[in-house]
Amino acid sequence: MDESEKAISEIDERTGNVNDENVFESEDDKDIFDYSPNSKRLMTVTLSRKRWVNRVREYAENYPDEVQIKQINKDGSIIAFIPVDYLRINRPPQLSDAEKKRRTEILQRIKAQ
Secondary structure, X not given: OOHHHHHHHOEOOOOOOXXXXXXEEOOOOOOEEEEOOOOOOEEEEEEOOHHHHHHHHHHHHHOOOXXXXXXXXXXXXXXXXXXXXXXXXXXXOOOOHHHHHHHHXXXXXXXXX
């Protein structure tokens, strides 16, 4: 049995059903989103970016019925179950050079205070 057959035949530990999942990896392989359609509408995320790790830890602490951290790795990355409804994907704004310069000047003024 090759790896793909093995992955397909695995049982999803969240639901007890056969694993029928879609996995999305970031281009730099730092974060992985694994969505398995199920009645709980959960997805498994593997995160290594500090910003996302901290946010998921905060949610797990504040909303333990919704967000569950399954594993904390030695490198600081985590594996967690989070509701699909938590996922939001936004395209970064496309700023003109003038707008970038204006925002830089505002930021510098704020830092100078």
